[in-house]
Amino acid sequence: MLAALRVSSEEGLRRVPIAGPRFRIGRDSENDLVLTPLEVSRWHAEIIVEPGRFLMRDGQAERSASKLGTWVNGARIVEHLLVHGDRIHLGGAGGADLDFEIGGAPGVAVRADPSTTTAVDGVGQLAALLAGLRALGGTRVLDDVLALVLDAALTVTGAERAFILLANAAGTLELKLARGRGRATLPTSDLRSHRVPEEVLATGCAQYYKDFREEIPDREQRDTVAFQLRTVVCLPIVAFDLADAAVEAGTDRRIGVIYLDSLERGHLLSPETRSALEALTANAAIAIENARLYRETLEKARLEHEIRVAAQIQRLLLPQAPHDGRYCRAAALTIPCRAIGGDVLDYVDPDGQRFVFAVGDVAGKGPPAALLGALVMGMFADQRTEARSPAGIVARINDALAARAIGARYVTLLCGQLTPDGRLTYCNAGHNPPLLSGEHGVRRLETGGPPAGMFDDARYNEDTVTLAAGDRLVVYTDGLSEARNLAGEEFGEHRILAAAQACPDDDPARLLAALAHEVQSFSAGAIQDDDITALVIVYRGPTVAWQRSQPAQP
Helix, strand or coil, X not given: CCEEEEEEECCEEEXXXXXXXXXXXXXXXXXXXXXXXXXXXXXXXXXXXXXXXXXXXXXXXXXXXXXXXEEECCEEECEEECCCCCEEEECCCCCEEEEEEECCCCCCCCCCCHHHCCCCCHHHHHHHHHHHHHHHHCCCXXXXXXXXXXXXXXXXXCCCEEEEEEECCCCCEEEEEEEECCCEECCHHHCCCCHHHHHHHHHCCCEEECCHHHHCCCCCCHHHHHCCCCEEEXXXXXXXXXXXXXXXXXXXXXXXXXXXXXXXXXXCCCHHHHHHHHHHHHHHXXXXXXXXXXXXXXXXXXXXXXXXXXXXXXXXXXXXXCEECCCEEEEEEEECCCCCCCEEEEEECCCCCCEEEEEEEECCCXXXXXXXXXXXXXXXXXXXXXXXXXXXXXXXXXXXXXXXXXXXXXXXEEXXXXXXXXXXEEEEECXXXXXXXXXXXXXXXXXXXXXXXXXXXXXXXXXXEECCCCCEEEEECHHHHCCECCCCCECHHHHHHHHHHCCCXXXXXXXXXXXXXXXXXXCCCCCCCCCEEEEEEEECCHHHHHHHHCCCCC
């Protein structure tokens, strides 16, 4: 028993025989019946052909159901046994309409499938153009856009082959897709004439050849002549950038070309065909740019998500709480100028007898600086629990960075160790001198050497100072001292010291909060252009340490 589907679309009316045992319908080119409306799913429905009956199913056996459904005689179906005269609608309001017929359908004017004809009339061209433009308007994936452009160009013109070439960042053409009639993808090697597309991109002028063999502009194109091409058409794809002001003129950019050819002579060159092809090319430029922007937006969103995850991981690498030990207390803050920062901060009291700390600043900003900062923090964490001197720790970090030869990347670093008796040993590797303040005034800790990672043969010294109870050490990065206000004035070391001395409390967290308040008030309205990190350490004194270590009296 013979059966067919009568397809009504913008391209006209056609009758498609149903061949079994499975007749697949959808937007994908691998279906038996390919429909262009976007409301039709890629794999929308299928008809199972069995002896004496035709069973229609929504979706396809190896795939999920269609998005907008399959409707027979106005009712949505999952399965339906078709009978002669059933009216089928696929998708939403703008989907496809089909009529199921058993045997012939006398008296019906049927057009041939336009994808298999060699030319179409003016009305058919307009209908095909409208269908192509509508499909372009709802597609965001660049590969799909290119396929729709070429398939529409083939339908509009009746050409045999179509190619689309896009300009890369260097301005040279790259062949992206080749298509033939019936939505067939062709090998990219089928493009024989490269000179014509290059000239069209360079000049921005379309080229039309009625008989390429006779009008060939360059006799070196022997491959094209040997292939016996006759009609050749090539148009530029031009994108327009909108002007910011109404009085300014927008600029145009040639982003690629569409190339079509045929073995037949001259049938692509009618005025109607040219107009339809030019309209399609103009809209193709918009669709291609939109697809590129959409892809860039997705890529940007993916990168932003990865940056957020990296920022969360970086925060977890930092000390999670203030330190409240027997002989010292400490608190720290870090404020990155971007999502992730390049400052180094860590401290630990591994055995109750040594408070070991490090503050550093990696050269540069953003992800590269953050990666190097994480590496330095890992190196410090690997050595901080060992009974190693601050100079020894810095020297090892320097050797490791220099051995990796990370060009133009180094880190200023202040590494220190405080013991219960008040002895503070430190090594300053090119870092801002920390400020040690107390009853005996202010001292800057400067002994050390060059930034770590700058020289592979660098030598580092250390110094030891003895703290008195109540002495406070402020270690900071230059993002704090060099923070600017709207007038361009720097916060400066003197303001750091003044903020520290104005807060007599021995709680380092409150001192740190006061310091953060001062710098934020000073730079209000100005853009933060560097990471800010500060560590405040307050020495409680050996008496407190001894008293807390004694057993309680009865």
